[in-house]
Amino acid sequence: MEQIRILSVLPLEQRHKDYLEKQAQGGKAECVFTYRSYESVTPEDVRNADVLLGNVSPAIIRKAREEGADLKWVQLNSAGADAYAPADVLGADTILTCSSGAYGVSVAEHMLAMTMALIRRFGQYGRQQVNHEWKVAGSVTSIEESTVLVLGLGDIGGRYARMCHALGASVIGVRRTLHGEKPEYLAQQHTIDELDELLPRADIVAMVLPGGDATRHILDERRMRLMKKGAYLINDGRGNAIDPAGLKAVLKDGHLGGAGLDVTEPEPLPADDELWDMDNVIITPHIAGQFLLASTFEKIVKIAGENLHAYVTGGELRHVVNRRVGY
Numbered sequence: 428m429e430q431i432r433i434l435s436v437l438p439l440e441q442r443h444k445d446y447l448e449k450q451a452q453g454g455k456a457e458c459v460f461t462y463r464s465y466e467s468v469t470p471e472d473v474r475n476a477d478v479l480l481g482n483v484s485p486a487i488i489r490k491a492r493e494e495g496a497d498l499k500w501v502q503l504n505s506a507g508a509d510a511y512a513p514a515d516v517l518g519a520d521t522i523l524t525c526s527s528g529a530y531g532v533s534v535a536e537h538m539l540a541m542t543m544a545l546i547r548r549f550g551q552y553g554r555q556q557v558n559h560e561w562k563v564a565g566s567v568t569s570i571e572e573s574t575v576l577v578l579g580l581g582d583i584g585g586r587y588a589r590m591c592h593a594l595g596a597s598v599i600g601v602r603r604t605l606h607g608e609k610p611e612y613l614a615q616q617h618t619i620d621e622l623d624e625l626l627p628r629a630d631i632v633a634m635v636l637p638g639g640d641a642t643r644h645i646l647d648e649r650r651m652r653l654m655k656k657g658a659y660l661i662n663d664g665r666g667n668a669i670d671p672a673g674l675k676a677v678l679k680d681g682h683l684g685g686a687g688l689d690v691t692e693p694e695p696l697p698a699d700d701e702l703w704d705m706d707n708v709i710i711t712p713h714i715a716g717q718f719l720l721a722s723t724f725e726k727i728v729k730i731a732g733e734n735l736h737a738y739v740t741g742g743e744l745r746h747v748v749n750r751r752v753g754y
Contacts, residue, residue: 434476454739509638509753529726535586537715541687571595576629648673
């Protein structure tokens with residue numbers, strides 16, 4: 428009987444392994460599982476696999492391909508897939524799927540928390556608490572009756588947009604392409620080529636864009652200066668979507684009211700970067716997603732299991748990545 432060799436680097440409990448192995452039954456081939464950690468996986472492990480479950484380092488995959496690896500399918504535990512899209516990472520015939528839909532709750536709530544922290548000046552008050560200072564940091568704004576511009580309307584951006592709408596904001600959504608009817612939680616929806624006309628209207632700009640050449644430095648200094656004076660900027664997508672030099676310029680001269688960054692360029696952010704010490708900037712170390720919310724990981728395992736069952740039984744895989752655009 429033909430074998431399908433499955434290598435998982437997901438941090439699985441035994442119940443997760445039992446679930447995945449059950450999902451792998453029912454096909455015409457026997458599925459043989461190998462479990463490794465992210466830290467211990469080697470090019471040899473990858474070379475001996477047909478299927479990968481989890482984000483094995485692209486460098487390890489490249490090395491394994493040089494040594495003859497012939498992967499048939501890679502299921503990522505991340506929603507973003509741009510690091511695996513280049514032709515030198517995976518073979519042209521390798522299927523690439525991601526875990527889109529697993530991170531919506533975690534990242535959208537993180538974005539909302541950052542939004543509230545910025546407009547209520549919690550960053551400044553946090554610094555004052557450390558210094559034992561009791562004083563008013565300044566005026567605040569409200570989400571209610573504000574205009575929120577959301578760049579990227581996938582699962583994460585859509586959830587954040589719904590939250591802001593529920594709090595009374597007028598939400599404008601920006602997609603790469605328009606498809607279907609406008610969701611009821613959006614006041615308007617537009618395409619990314621209209622960005623210059625939309626930025627001056629927003630009190631809050633929230634970014635959850637995928638990586639790739641099309642979004643690199645999409646917010647440069649010129650575009651950030653199109654934003655309202657005092658507006659706030661949130662980025663939970665890719666750090667390189669914002670030009671860091673331009674961001675520092677518009678923060679230092681007070682054009683922007685503040686920024687909330689879960690992603691940066693470069694990443695990790697160097698300890699001597701001046702963004703750390705700006706009192707109108709809130710920084711978190713790319714933790715909006717990950718597995719810190721337990722339900723996120725359960726969703727990832729479920730997506731992997733459903734796709735695994737489809738793969739071994741000849742069904743249709745979900746969340747297939749378009750390698751040309753990286754998502």
